[in-house]
Amino acid sequence: MLDRGHIEFIQAQMLPWQRIGHGLARPDAEYKMLSRDPQTGACSVLMRYPAGWSRKGPEHILAAEEFFILEGSLFMDGHYYGENAYAYLPAGWSRSEMHSDQGCVLLAFYDAEPTLVPEAGDGSAEQSDVAIPVLDTAAMTWDLTLNDENLRHLGIGRKNLRTDPHTGERSFLSLILPQAEPPGHKGPQEFHPVVEEAYLIGGSLTGPHGTMHPGAYFWRPPAIPHGPFGARWGAVSLIRFVGGRHVNEWSETNAPFSFDAPYDPILPDEFAYLATRPWIPSPPY
Template structure:
């Protein structure tokens, strides 16, 4: 069972940077937890690598790692991941080298506690995608979301479980017809980090840096955006399916911030924050 609370939503800018201590993965870099599974140690976070950061001794982790470079450049095993590059490091893959010569800010997902382990000779290869130069898939896959003009760039799909990570783009001046629409839910977790633009829904307006972790079965929407939005979305725990309500909910571009937050983040509900601050 995925043991993370419902977070919808928090601006990452509200969270403090913390230094990663020696003796752990990524020492001397900084991190912000976005969410964490108390049972498995799986977590979603931002990691900020200072310019010149390097870890040359080989290491392997007992966790698979997905990441998207938001700023700067990361090097792993001789491969360079610049801004708008996506990577997947399989569990047990040895990192013979890892560095951030110019520094980097990286959106990172670990599927278990990122603890050291022995390198696996059977680990799949390191995956690298230059997302900036990937084409958008503009096909409509659900008519009830047609008003958003959604396009996608698929990053990773697990053929066995159906778990999926992708970039989603929504067009400017998108709102549900008649300022109302049905709500959707999914049988799996939906996780989202807004990379650029903004998106308005029942919990308020999510700007770049907004993050949510939504457990299965929670109705949400409708959504709209005035000037467009690009977000990295993950469906965790199985295959994504849209389940729609028969009734319709109202939509308002001026929806106030009304988040769902766990106790440890409740103080952020009334914390002032101005769009434009990076991460």
């Protein structure tokens, strides 16, 4: 599920909404494909359900599903998922009834092709020690414990959503404080032995490839140097480390930082056209 190339970064606003058809989970909704492994079908997507959408089972998906509600709400088998709700449902998780009264937009991650099977699972997914049926992230407290001196200037806070006890894979919300920039407008570059994937939910974040705004997404393969980063007025992202345990490693030399860095993305062929049409956010005034 790691063969997706290097995406750094795209703004989801520039991607078209597509109608979900057979072979992908939940027909009658829409999706934007952020990244996909052509070998396994593992993918990261935005999903949009119209107001009044509903679906009855029993059914399950032949993939583990991880999702975060960006807008609206969703009901599933007695669980209410409002804005900021999170879940991790192992492959085979049974679904009997789903509906969205007001409509819903969510960010979803699948570790294999998200194919629907029109029958209930065997119950083992619901008993799994890694299942997180629902988590209200807004009710959680930010962990402001500093974990790396090289990131001190960002004032990072975290809300841990999931750490897999078997693989060490991790998902969390990341908070960067306002007026955060590396001292002297330079700093070492960071890299990891596993994939880092992120979606910017709020604020803005500037790095060597330009400024990310809400809707920005990247999929960064292992061992890719990145940074330094800064934020004028703060940023909140959902970050995943995929393929193993997250470890920070650092370059021995410094790289420059500027809030004026132009959009200079690294994109696979299917997204190459976006490099010539940078997305420009609406002016605040």
